Amino acid sequence: MPHPAPSCPSSLHTGKREDDVMHKSAAQEGACRTGAWAGSRSCPPACRNQHSQQTQIPQSSGTQEFSACLPSPRAGGGGSWAQRQDKGKLSAWESHSPSEERVTLYVTVIKGAVHKPEKPNGPVCRCYLYTGLQVPLFPLFTVLAAPAFSGHRTSSLDLLSAVLTMMLDSVTHSTFLPNASFCDPLMSWTDLFSSEEYYPAFEHQTAGDPYWTSVHPEYWTKRHVWEWLQFCCEQYRLDASGISFCHFNVSGLQLCSMTQEEFREAAGVCGEYLYFILQNIRAQGYSFFNDTEETKAAIRDCADSNCLKTSGIKGQDCPSHSRASLQSSHLWEFVRDLLLSPEENCGILEWEDREQGIFRVVKSEALAKMWGQRKKNDRMTYEKLSRALRYYYKTGILERVDRRLVYKFGKNAHGWQEDKL
DNA sequence: AGAAAGTTTCCTGCTT
């Protein structure tokens, strides 16, 4: 890809750019505040109640093996873990079985659900996972914490860790066969965490079972609908927290008969896009996806025409809304989100004065390493990172604190105040 | 294609 000739960022030093930054930040802030985080509930009350009654999470799930960060190296059987941050909101974990037959699980944590428990006694962990190449798509499941389980957990991420522990133990103990083209690995999980009524077992995919893109939407199975939904969420970075997946537990024929209003009911603002995408597939076939840029533009137009300024798609212009998943694209947001996420922080940063927004870098090298991982830059150092932080003084994102390793959020930083989260 | 924004890299000088 051709690259523009390097230009001297002279505006950095002129003051003009600072104004621009401030104005843009303010505009973005407004958009973010009303955005994707509002209302993470995605299952209807009846659905949640059912899970509330049925979900039984054993206490002996070994959650202590996880520290604040889920994929910390794990001692004992089951192999080692490595965390990856994939595109968008995807978080991925890899598990290496003792026999070195690699099993890869991709776990998508639906934003919002993990961000904040909706009720003190009932943090909702909604996630769906799909496994690499070896096993078919795993149906989305919903876990509502059992009261006894929620009592001693500090966050729903911990709950998720516990759930994943059991799931992945299931995998590493050969609940399914590595290298099999299909299998039936998930009954134990579904038995534990989901109900047949809401998450019926999919027909197992066989070698002859076509992928959803090779079938007209009207002939999609439920599996195809899920695959399509998953594809849309990832491809267009839809904020899945607003999608009621229960409503999409339908066949292709049923899906195609859903009205735009029903899509909106089922998926909020994302429903508009999903409806738009589906109608385009029905009209144009899968060539609709051929030109990604055109498709994106079309979807943007759809967004504009529907005045959906705070939707999930728009969210990609607003990285700060993805606080819980620490996907912030800007350094200061990354730092802020780290401060606000004890699960991820690992003592790297700590507040000196929470109300004033003063914080201290405790482990400078670890912070640089973490930032480097985020930016896929293994040469990142604290020296370079701190230079970037110092640029924020100009824009009012940070203010100087005349102490080593201590910074303070400035008037143009948002989202760090406790009462404004 | 080109501009803007946001770093990243390198540097010198200074402070703790």
Place this chain on the structure above:
DNA sequence: CAAGCAGGAAACTTTC
């Protein structure tokens, strides 16, 4: 002396 801070300069990457 090492680590960190401050900030100039230029290069680089991504996004629009």
